[in-house]
Amino acid sequence: MAExxxxxxxxxxxxxxxxxxxxxxxxxxxxxxxxxxxxRDNPGSKLKxxxxxxxKAGSKSAKRRKxxxxxxxxxMKKFPKAAKDPNSRLRQARKRWKC
Numbered sequence: 001m002a003e004x005x006x007x008x009x010x011x012x013x014x015x016x017x018x019x020x021x022x023x024x025x026x027x028x029x030x031x032x033x034x035x036x037x038x039x040r041d042n043p044g045s046k047l048k049x050x051x052x053x054x055x056k057a058g059s060k061s062a063k064r065r066k067x068x069x070x071x072x073x074x075x076m077k078k079f080p081k082a083a084k085d086p087n088s089r090l091r092q093a094r095k096r097w098k099c
Contacts, residue, residue: 014038027096028089050097069099 014020020034029050030038039045048064055061072094075082082088
C-alpha cells in the first residue's frame with residue numbers, strides 16, 4: 001500500500017484545540033508549541049513566534065516585524081474581505097505583531 005506523503009511546509013494538523021494555533025480572540029498566529037511541531041515536521045525550518053514586545057529600532061527582531069508587516073499588508077490587499085473584518089485572523093495577527 002502506498003503511504004501518503006506529507007507535503008513539506010504544510011500546516012496540516014495544526015489546530016487551535018491542539019494548542020498549535022492561537023484563537024482569534026487572543027491575537028491569532030501560532031503558539032510556541034505550534035512552532036515546535038512545525039519545526040519537527042520540517043527539519044531545517046527557521047520559523048519563530050511573533051515579535052510582540054518592545055524592540056530596539058534596527059535590531060533583528062525589529063527587522064522581522066517590519067518584514068512580517070510588509071508581507072501581511074500584501075495579504076490585506078489580496079483578501080479585502082479579511083481586511084475589512086476586524087475579527088479576522090489576519091487583522092488580529094497584525095494587531096498582535098503591532099503592525
